[in-house]
Amino acid sequence: MEYAIDHALKIYAGGLGFLAGSHMRSAHDLRQNLIGVGMLWKYGYYDQVRNDDQTMRVQFQKKYYPFLQETGLRTEVLVNGHRVVVKALLLPPQVFGTAPILLLTTDIPENDYLARTITHRLYDTEPSTRVAQSIVLGLGGAQLVDQLGGVATYHLNEAHALPLAFHLLARLGSVQKVRKQVVVTTHTPEKAGNEESPFRFLHDMGYFGGLPEAAVREATGMHGETFSHTLAALRLAGRANGVSQLHARVATDMWADHPGVCPIIGISNAQHAGFWQxxxxxxxxxxxxxxxxxxxxxxxxxxxxxxxxxxxxxxxxxxxxxxxxxxxxxxxxxxxxxxxxxxxxxxxxxxxxxxxxxxxxxxxxxxxxxxxxxxxxxxxxxxxxxxxxxxxxxxxxxxxxxxxxxxxxxxxxxxxxxxxxxxxxxxxxxxxxxxxxxxxxxxxxxxxxxxxxxxxxxxxxxxxxxxxxxxxxxxxxxxxxxxxxxxxxxxxxxxxxxxxxxxxxxxxxxxxxxxxxxxxxxxx
Incomplete structure (x- = not known):
């Protein structure tokens, strides 16, 4: 959902984005065969400014990034039964020294106003918008990657893009095959960072990409009314990691009572010294x-x-x-x-x-x-x-x-x-x-x-x-x-x-x- 690449590109909120940004910089320096897929937030996270008494004011300001390039890549997803067109722009490697990154937007003339707002604000508070964002990133992103010829491994930085796993399940036909292609990074032991949603709400929104309810429940082990996004990701991924050695142990203990969870190893976060030092x-x-x-x-x-x-x-x-x-x-x-x-x-x-x-x-x-x-x-x-x-x-x-x-x-x-x-x-x-x-x-x-x-x-x-x-x-x-x-x-x-x-x-x-x-x- 976020990449902290450079101060000029305000599409990030915190540590999740800082990790992704440094990863993209090092992937470029090491010439790794990697692309990033993210979201182009029209208003970013928010701009933090001041009221007259110097207290904090939240400002949502439109952002324009002329350095992003047109790709001609487009796809369609269904959100709550409505057709939404997703367009991909490219952050070229030479701009900030990163692996190439596709940034997705729905704020284009082909969409109605509500569809255009999906990519307006990072971590929108409206539940249906948050789910729509996951559909665009996960399902839309996966379809665009298919247009480019596909990849060997899909890496989810948190469970935000989980709909791509259901896209793969529909195409590959088995959870075992999905697990061979999906890995996930879990970032937090905080309850607020491990989202849960009503299963029926997600189904009606199109979160599962049209898969039958029975197939989703069997694949994820979610048989109740509540759907845990992180738990489903850990069951559909072949490997997972925490972001420090201590966190890997905490995360393993946290999900230990849930069967079917993949192994969680520790890959400790790090930052790009060339940028920061x-x-x-x-x-x-x-x-x-x-x-x-x-x-x-x-x-x-x-x-x-x-x-x-x-x-x-x-x-x-x-x-x-x-x-x-x-x-x-x-x-x-x-x-x-x-x-x-x-x-x-x-x-x-x-x-x-x-x-x-x-x-x-x-x-x-x-x-x-x-x-x-x-x-x-x-x-x-x-x-x-x-x-x-x-x-x-x-x-x-x-x-x-x-x-x-x-x-x-x-x-x-x-x-x-x-x-x-x-x-x-x-x-x-x-x-x-x-x-x-x-x-x-x-x-x-x-x-x-x-x-x-x-x-x-x-x-x-x-x-x-x-x-x-x-x-x-x-x-x-x-x-x-x-x-x-x-x-x-x-x-x-x-x-x-x-x-x-x-x-x-x-x-x-x-x-x-x-x-x-x-x-x-x-x-x-």
Missing amino acids: DPLLRQALDDGDDDGLVDRKRELKRRLFEVVADQTGKLFDPQVLTIVWARRFAEYKRADLLLHDLYRFNRLMEQRELPVQIIWAGKPFPFDAKAVELFNSLVRLCWKHPRLAVLTGYEMLLSRQLKQGADVWLNTPRRLREASGTSGMTAAMNGAVNLSISDGWVPEFARDGENCLLIPPADPQLDAADQDAEDYRQLMEIIEGRLLPTYYRQPAAWLRLVRQGMSDVLPHFDSHRLAHEYHVLMYQ
Whole structure:
């Protein structure tokens, strides 16, 4: 459903897209025989701008991409009994250095207004539109791939394009043959990320591509009123993967009670170093030029602070330790964990001996009122404090600036709920020290005190409120007792921490390794 390719192409929301974008870049660099199929969202996910009082405003703005090429490829699908024409545009490899990507749209004159809206907004809240989007991506995409001559393997990045499996089932005639051609990546242990729908609703919408109900139920093992998209994908795929080694174990346990699920292996997420890493920082590291590394990091902080000044009017100091929390504003990621005890937090911010600056950024789901209010509460908290800032417009350009300008990259999910959390990888590539809960990709990288700072896990038997309290206590003890004293009083030790993080994150968390593992472990 989403590819985060470049800041200019706003068809992504979060980590799912960032993984797909880096995969496409590395597939290009490695000359793999791979194409991407996605959706051309006319209004993107949304543009994050501000109201007059600096709180967040959701803006849906039409997008135009002249660099996309006409292909002449078209097909038709049935959505709720109505004919919908699907057109494919090409993102050529030379534009951003990716494998070729077909982007599908229904916003063309051949369709009526309702059909045209199918490809307007990523993750539309209307259930029938979401199902129509899956039909266009899965069934329409599969039919267009057939026009190109077909492929050996179809890789579903989540279950969004699952209708292609029913297209293959109708053509091949057996689940066993479908499994030989379909692999799937599952991205989240969160219930909201594993969609369920009424079976009859999907059938009437055309989700199953005209297959008889009995055939669908037999193939998927769904005999009740509710259809689990992820479970069906895991039963129709021959192989599946989680997006970190820990997540693969969590996902295996999560679906263990459901018969017929394919094996779930771990292929840990990674990001394209060529896109994300500042080349001068890397050069200074490779040359052993500590002064050059420190100077370049300070320059990157200055550039980030120009964005802070432009958005908020605050003048941050490049000499001051700067902590950044930036990612999706999902509840389990706990953007407000630092504020668990406001008295202690304010005491930290008001002391001047070892000063700290903090930046928050990220996009809540635009129709999640609770998440938007959390974002706005941070805006109000930061309103008058000179060393606190909340930035809007969290897309690829700002994401890269934050990672290059941060001294510390803060990651605070409730443990075992973060499947991967890739942002810390690209932060480490740019000399930011990860201060993190040990979840997702982090256990594969982290050596506490050597290449990062780890927040000890709270007792998993505690309820959420007590876990939050314990995680906050540990976090503040690290900031006050280890982080600030090391940064200000032991610059050589701090530099060792920065260098080691930069050294350890590559090459394993570069997407060249990821693309190779998908090719060998999933496609072959």
